[in-house]
Amino acid sequence: DTGVSQDPRHKITKRGQNVTFRCDPISEHNRLYWYRQTLGQGPEFLTYFQNEAQLEKSRLLSDRFSAERPKGSFSTLEIQRTEQGDSAMYLCASSPGTARKNTIYFGEGSWLTVV
């Protein structure tokens, strides 16, 4: 399968613990995105990378959140000192990033439950 891969798919953690999600984009895509989705809502933009450079961060991405894409390939999203309000599905997506072909491809998401 050459789609966007996310790991783990499900994570249950206690409040105050740190969690990290990994995303492997489609190999030739240079843009990578993180979104967050809660039940009944559309996804909300968190951050975006062009290769290894983090070009934009949403105000939703508080100081407890950090994302990296060290070699311009896979990315990690870390949440420190988790809170119950962090419970959501975290979606990773990638795109070719060219003007004509910028269809965005999403992974299956990583579900986070903070108890």
Next chain:
Amino acid sequence: KQEVTQIPAALSVPEGENLVLNCSFTDSAIYNLQWFRQDPGKGLTSLLLIQSSQREQTSGRLNASLDKSSGRSTLYIAASQPGDSATYLCAVSPPETSGSRLTFGEGTQLTVNP
């Protein structure tokens, strides 16, 4: 701030019916508009992408139109099937990001009854 609204929030139709899903956005300065499908507990699958200079795109039984000046898009599904049951989301991106940073609507939950 861009806001995207989808109407209706939920729709239930018998199999074989043609249907229209609506999407409106408040800021007409967009780079593109995309329609996605989401099955329960799953990620999103891109259905159609319309560049701001285009008026419509077609893929199989799906047709999406874009009226940028009025801030509206419609997704037309012909001859609906039970397998079309899912949540349909539209999203727009601002021109300064060249297609990045999508703003999504809340989706229309479609149920097609056999």
